[in-house]
Amino acid sequence: MRIATWNCNSIRSRIDRAAALLERHDLDVLLLQETKCRDDQFPLLPLEAAGYQVAHHGLNQWNGVAIVSRVGLEEVQVGFEQMPGFGDPLVSEARAIGATCGGVRLWSLYVPNGREIGHPHYDYKLEWLKVLRDDAERWLGPDGSAQVILGGDWNIAPTDEDVWDPSFFEGKTHVTPPERAAFAAIVDTGYADLVRPYAPGPGTYTYWDYTQLRFPKKQGMRIDFLLGSPSVQARMADAFIDREERKGKGASDHAPVVITLD
DNA sequence: ATGGTTGTTTTACAA
Numbered sequence: 001m002r003i004a005t006w007n008c009n010s011i012r013s014r015i016d017r018a019a020a021l022l023e024r025h026d027l028d029v030l031l032l033q034e035t036k037c038r039d040d041q042f043p044l045l046p047l048e049a050a051g052y053q054v055a056h057h058g059l060n061q062w063n064g065v066a067i068v069s070r071v072g073l074e075e076v077q078v079g080f081e082q083m084p085g086f087g088d089p090l091v092s093e094a095r096a097i098g099a100t101c102g103g104v105r106l107w108s109l110y111v112p113n114g115r116e117i118g119h120p121h122y123d124y125k126l127e128w129l130k131v132l133r134d135d136a137e138r139w140l141g142p143d144g145s146a147q148v149i150l151g152g153d154w155n156i157a158p159t160d161e162d163v164w165d166p167s168f169f170e171g172k173t174h175v176t177p178p179e180r181a182a183f184a185a186i187v188d189t190g191y192a193d194l195v196r197p198y199a200p201g202p203g204t205y206t207y208w209d210y211t212q213l214r215f216p217k218k219q220g221m222r223i224d225f226l227l228g229s230p231s232v233q234a235r236m237a238d239a240f241i242d243r244e245e246r247k248g249k250g251a252s253d254h255a256p257v258v259i260t261l262d
Numbered sequence: 263a264t265g266g267t268t269g270t271t272t273t274a275c276a277a
Contacts, residue, residue, distance in 0.1 A: 009267055009277085034277085036270060061270040113277065155277095208275090209268035253277080255269070 001102055001261045002070065004242075005031040005151035005226055007110070007207075007254035011066070012036070013110065015043040016109065018068075019050060021245065025258055028071045029101045035064030042066070055099050063094040064190030065110050065152070078254060080135045083133040086112070086124045104261075105139060109152035112148040113249070114173035122173060125239055129182035137189040140229055144190055152211035153207075153254065154182045155223055155255040156192075161201045162222035164214075177230070191227035194259050198239035207254045215246055224257050 004027050008014045009030060022030060035042065035058050042056045053073040058064035067073065077098040087091045095110040107177070110130070112125040132150075139148045158177045162165040169175045187193070205220025214220060238260040247254045 014270070034269090062276075115276085211267065 001028050001257065002026055002102070003029045003031070003104075003106070003149065003151070003226065003261070004256045004258040005108065005153075005224060006245075006256035007033040007153040007224060007252060009034050009252040009254065010036040011064070012041065012043055012217055012251065015040060015046055017245070017252070019065040019249070020129060021242070022047070022050060022052065022068070024203045025242070025256075027068065029104075029106060031106060032068065033064070033108060033110040033153045035066055036061050037064055041082045044247060051136060055097060057097045058095045059094045061174040063110055064107040065094060065097045067097055067099045067101065067106060067108050069099070069101040072100070074077045074100045080107075082131050082133060082135070084124060084127045084131060086121065087158070096132075104149055106149045107151065109154070111153060113155050113215070114179070117171065117173060117176060125133055125173075126178055126182055129179075129186070133182070133186045133189060136186055136191065140190055144229070145231050146232045147235075148191075149194075149232055150186070150227040151257075153224050154183060156180065157221050157223055158183050162205070164203075164205070164219035164221070174221065179242070186227065190230055192227045192230075192233050194228045194233065194236055195239040195241065195257055198237075199241050204241065205255075206257055210253050224254055226259055228259075232261065237262045 028180035052068045052070045055076045056066040057078045098107045114125040115121040157163045206221050206224035208220040242256040
């Protein structure tokens with residue numbers, strides 16, 4: 001079973017790349033973030049024609065998450081329990097969708113960016129992660145044996161090795177101790193980074209800013225992850241970051257992250 | 263040259 005996560009940065013502008021990605025890697029499931037469209041705007045036909053079902057949650061031009069599967073798509077859940085909202089008044093955003101595909105419980109997650117340290121969005125990010133941690137722990141089941149994958153754009157670089165220049169990020173989001181602690185708290189419940197053993201650092205990234213020629217200069221960040229419960233960890237056969245997808249005209253600023261389960 | 267790029271319901275804002 002092959003599963004990928006990809007922040008596509010608008011599915012309407014990159015539906016051809018998404019379809020090619022499914023075919024190129026023979027994917028069974030694709031978790032998408034930043035689809036940037038409403039449900040009625042999602043380009044379903046090219047994916048359905050390729051034999052996939054789609055569960056999408058999008059409210060407007062911001063955020064948007066989806067699960068694309070050819071191994072079943074059951075018990076779809078939009079958002080998680082007590083997921084915080086943002087703004088005044090509080091609005092629930094399209095940042096989480098869960099479904100069961102081929103016996104695995106999968107979540108496509110788009111963690112809030114945080115914008116700037118001290119910004120309300122930064123506090124929102126930390127609270128969002130805290131609530132996710134509590135729910136994710138319950139998803140492991142009473143004996144911790146459930147097959148669960150938490151995939152997506154986490155907007156956190158867990159260690160200094162996960163950014164091209166730690167000094168560049170001083171005073172910026174994505175690398176602060178509270179953000180890293182929030183990420184570590186989810187790992188501590190029993191989830192593990194499924195990809196890192198197959199894609200060691202340094203210099204291994206999943207995102208490169210569009211500006212400043214960051215990609216050709218290899219100046220990126222590792223912020224997209226597939227985290228797996230222990231029973232998923234035990235099935236790991238292979239993993240890689242599809243850096244090729246970041247190349248060429250019309251690429252997303254994120255690369256897909258792909259795993260293979262036995 | 264105080265910028266440099268993408269996307270969206272665009273000429274503002276989010277990333």
